[in-house]
Amino acid sequence: MYRYDQFDQKIVAERSGQFRAQVARRLSGALTEDEFKPLRLMNGLYLQLHAYMLRVAIPYGTLSSRQMRKLAHIADKYDRGFGHFTTRQNLQFNWPKLKDVPDILDELAEVEMHAIQTSGNCIRNVTADHYAGVATAEIEDPRPTAELLRQWSTFHPEFTYLPRKFKIAVTGADDDRAAIMVHDIGLKIIRNDRGEVGYRVILGGGLGRTPFVGRIVRDFLPKAELLPYIEAIMRVYNTHGRRDNKYKARIKILVHETGLEDLRAEIEAEFARNDIAAIAADADEVARIEAYFAAPSYETLPQLSKSFEIAKANNEALGRWAETNLADHKIPGYSIVNISIKPVGGVPGDVTSAQMIALADLAERYSLSELRITHRQNVVLPYVRKNDLEALWQGLVGAGLATDNIGLVTDIIACPGMDYCALATARSIPVAQKISTTFADPALQRDIGPLDIKISGCINACGHHHVGHIGILGLEKRGEEYYQITLGGDATETAAIGEITGPGFSEDEVADAVSRIIDTYLETRNSGESFIEAYRRMGPSPFKEALYAPH
Amino acid sequence: MPLIKNGAVQVHDWVFVPKGAGLPSDGNAVVDFFTVIEAGEAAFRRDGGIGVALPNDADLGLIAARLGRIDLITIDFPGFADGRGFSLARELRHVYRYEGELWASGHLIPDQYIFTRQCGFDAVHVDEVYFTRQSEADWRQAAASLNLRYQLSHGDYEGAPQSILALRKAARSKPAPTIPAAG
Numbered sequence: 001m002y003r004y005d006q007f008d009q010k011i012v013a014e015r016s017g018q019f020r021a022q023v024a025r026r027l028s029g030a031l032t033e034d035e036f037k038p039l040r041l042m043n044g045l046y047l048q049l050h051a052y053m054l055r056v057a058i059p060y061g062t063l064s065s066r067q068m069r070k071l072a073h074i075a076d077k078y079d080r081g082f083g084h085f086t087t088r089q090n091l092q093f094n095w096p097k098l099k100d101v102p103d104i105l106d107e108l109a110e111v112e113m114h115a116i117q118t119s120g121n122c123i124r125n126v127t128a129d130h131y132a133g134v135a136t137a138e139i140e141d142p143r144p145t146a147e148l149l150r151q152w153s154t155f156h157p158e159f160t161y162l163p164r165k166f167k168i169a170v171t172g173a174d175d176d177r178a179a180i181m182v183h184d185i186g187l188k189i190i191r192n193d194r195g196e197v198g199y200r201v202i203l204g205g206g207l208g209r210t211p212f213v214g215r216i217v218r219d220f221l222p223k224a225e226l227l228p229y230i231e232a233i234m235r236v237y238n239t240h241g242r243r244d245n246k247y248k249a250r251i252k253i254l255v256h257e258t259g260l261e262d263l264r265a266e267i268e269a270e271f272a273r274n275d276i277a278a279i280a281a282d283a284d285e286v287a288r289i290e291a292y293f294a295a296p297s298y299e300t301l302p303q304l305s306k307s308f309e310i311a312k313a314n315n316e317a318l319g320r321w322a323e324t325n326l327a328d329h330k331i332p333g334y335s336i337v338n339i340s341i342k343p344v345g346g347v348p349g350d351v352t353s354a355q356m357i358a359l360a361d362l363a364e365r366y367s368l369s370e371l372r373i374t375h376r377q378n379v380v381l382p383y384v385r386k387n388d389l390e391a392l393w394q395g396l397v398g399a400g401l402a403t404d405n406i407g408l409v410t411d412i413i414a415c416p417g418m419d420y421c422a423l424a425t426a427r428s429i430p431v432a433q434k435i436s437t438t439f440a441d442p443a444l445q446r447d448i449g450p451l452d453i454k455i456s457g458c459i460n461a462c463g464h465h466h467v468g469h470i471g472i473l474g475l476e477k478r479g480e481e482y483y484q485i486t487l488g489g490d491a492t493e494t495a496a497i498g499e500i501t502g503p504g505f506s507e508d509e510v511a512d513a514v515s516r517i518i519d520t521y522l523e524t525r526n527s528g529e530s531f532i533e534a535y536r537r538m539g540p541s542p543f544k545e546a547l548y549a550p551h
Numbered sequence: 552m553p554l555i556k557n558g559a560v561q562v563h564d565w566v567f568v569p570k571g572a573g574l575p576s577d578g579n580a581v582v583d584f585f586t587v588i589e590a591g592e593a594a595f596r597r598d599g600g601i602g603v604a605l606p607n608d609a610d611l612g613l614i615a616a617r618l619g620r621i622d623l624i625t626i627d628f629p630g631f632a633d634g635r636g637f638s639l640a641r642e643l644r645h646v647y648r649y650e651g652e653l654w655a656s657g658h659l660i661p662d663q664y665i666f667t668r669q670c671g672f673d674a675v676h677v678d679e680v681y682f683t684r685q686s687e688a689d690w691r692q693a694a695a696s697l698n699l700r701y702q703l704s705h706g707d708y709e710g711a712p713q714s715i716l717a718l719r720k721a722a723r724s725k726p727a728p729t730i731p732a733a734g
């Protein structure tokens with residue numbers, strides 16, 4: 001993985017010094033709260049319902065064991081012993097004290113981490129496919145691109161006071177695990193007819209109040225022109241993005257109001273009149289970054305591990321876990337291991353410091369000390385030898401991390417909602433817990449098959465409800481929380497925004513409503529048909545019927 | 552309004568002509584964008600420097616032909632969170648190749664000083680109310696708080712953050728360090 005050189009290290013250290021001075025100016029009154037707010041946000045610091053919240057960047061979700069141990073240490077020393085993985089591959093601490101934050105930033109800097117631009121109206125932490133570098137069908141590892149963008153966007157002098165936040169995601173694979181269709185910019189690494197590698201650039205996707213699936217703004221962008229082209233997009237957005245209404249300030253609205261064709265023409269004109277060669281990343285610099293992501297030296301192993309096959313056959317629980325939590329690795333004899341942070345009845349994405357340490361230890365022992373955080377709020381170990389899978393699984397069982405539900409109905413994405421978030425209109429965690437308890441039976445979960453349930457506690461959609469097969473949005477009317485259900489959303493390469501079924505449900509009713517949707521699916525599906533396939537075939541009517549017909 | 556340049560308050564002799572008032576016959580005068588466009592050549596036939604105050608959404612094409620004769624441009628920051636001025640400055644410097652004096656004017660905070668310089672501003676002309684809260688020392692400290700950058704910058708000035716890309720390039724001309732394997 002990427003390692004800081006002396007310059008990366010220094011800039012992060014200076015940043016925490018700068019923040020220390022900003023806190024002092026805020027406390028002295030030199031900075032008003034209004035002026036301090038964007039500064040603290042650009043250091044990932046929010047003022048939530050009960051306390052400050054610090055969002056730590058995990059660039060493109062890649063983390064070392066050493067870094068994970070540091071997060072555990074921070075959770076214990078400055079917080080209440082746990083952290084929360086978010087849908088943008090970050091980690092949030094829910095209870096830090098303002099006076100401690102500069103010290104926390106110093107501790108993060110010690111392990112090449114920071115909270116830079118994890119919030120605020122700037123270019124946010126760049127996300128990427130969590131199977132980067134190990135996926136079976138990948139044109140190129142997306143992480144060098146993401147790292148280049150991380151550096152370029154860090155303290156960008158021109159693009160730090162944008163109309164609104166700006167999110168970029170990158171994938172190098174056909175299977176889109178990075179939700180690039182619903183980002184401000186989505187980049188897909190592709191190969192053109194001439195065999196050259198470049199990017200397909202998707203623009204103006206996003207969730208929130210007005211969800212849009214992104215559109216192709218450039219079919220093929222040569223790799224070397226990445227930064228000048230992105231700068232052109234950013235300049236057009238910074239200049240013309242709406243600033244009169246924060247709900248219309250994202251670039252998706254500019255795309256929508258200007259029209260894709262006109263906006264594309266503007267971007268191309270801006271691109272053409274700039275000094276492309278001067279802005280483009282130096283080829284040597286790109287090579288320098290890429291070298292950090294070179295494949296590790298793999299062992300030559302048979303595709304199947306005999307010992308693991310025998311272990312699976314003799315241990316039902318291990319077999320079940322292997323069925324859902326393993327993914328194919330590009331190298332024979334290796335597996336990608338998904339670790340679910342969604343225990344039945346638990347809080348999606350929450351990990352205790354003890355679990356962080358266990359994750360760090362297991363990664364060190366079995367995955368070359370590397371972990372990935374997924375936007376689905378789970379953890380991935382990318383380099384596990386199949387021969388080690390049983391031992392790894394035993395370790396996970398010991399740490400309470402062996403939940404075998406990846407991609408199933410209880411693998412629910414949920415934002416923190418009203419339990420923490422100052423913007424929330426309803427709670428999301430208790431709803432996730434109730435649904436997951438309802439479907440706790442492993443046999444039932446497997447019968448239902450792949451199903452994404454996503455829950456947000458307000459229209460900002462951090463829980464990605466618009467792109468859940470079943471989406472749940474918590475709202476509030478006259479002091480009562482209620483939940484709107486959408487169906488048919490999809491965050492992958494076949495992206496779609498879910499359709500609202502009809503009137504909402506109370507907190508007590510929502511788990512039952514989800515059950516009725518799932519029962520309808522089970523009754524009407526063709527053989528081998530997943531929930532989303534069945535929904536696409538039948539449309540919403542049978543589900544609406546089940547939800548709203550008197551019964 | 553105090554002018555902060557090179558991290559310190561500076562005196563200047565520019566007069567800001569209120570909108571609608573006639574152009575003074577001599578002296579350094581800053582006139583608003585639309586007045587300059589209306590005045591045409593007359594604005595340049597005076598004795599004294601001419602400055603133009605731009606709103607942050609100005610169409611630079613309207614004054615492109617005269618940029619070479621403008622001595623000072625100020626770009627308005629109506630609020631510090633409105634970053635359009637940064638892009639306009641870059642456009643002036645990099646697309647229109649404006650080489651005269653350039654000030655960021657209005658509501659800015661010390662933490663933006665480095666960014667203004669990198670985008671091509673020479674100085675910050677800040678509203679009095681903000682300056683009373685954040686003194687010269689705060690500006691100086693903020694200006695020195697970051698000494699490195701990852702992006703292109705407009706020229707170099709004293710105390711400018713150094714380009715990491717240039718530093719790496721220089722380091723590359725020396726024997727390559729061994730890169731640790733992934734993991």
Ligand code: SF4
Nearest residue numbers: 415421424457458462
């Ligand atoms: S969706 Fe709303 S409630 Fe949930 S984390 Fe985002 S802002 Fe908070």
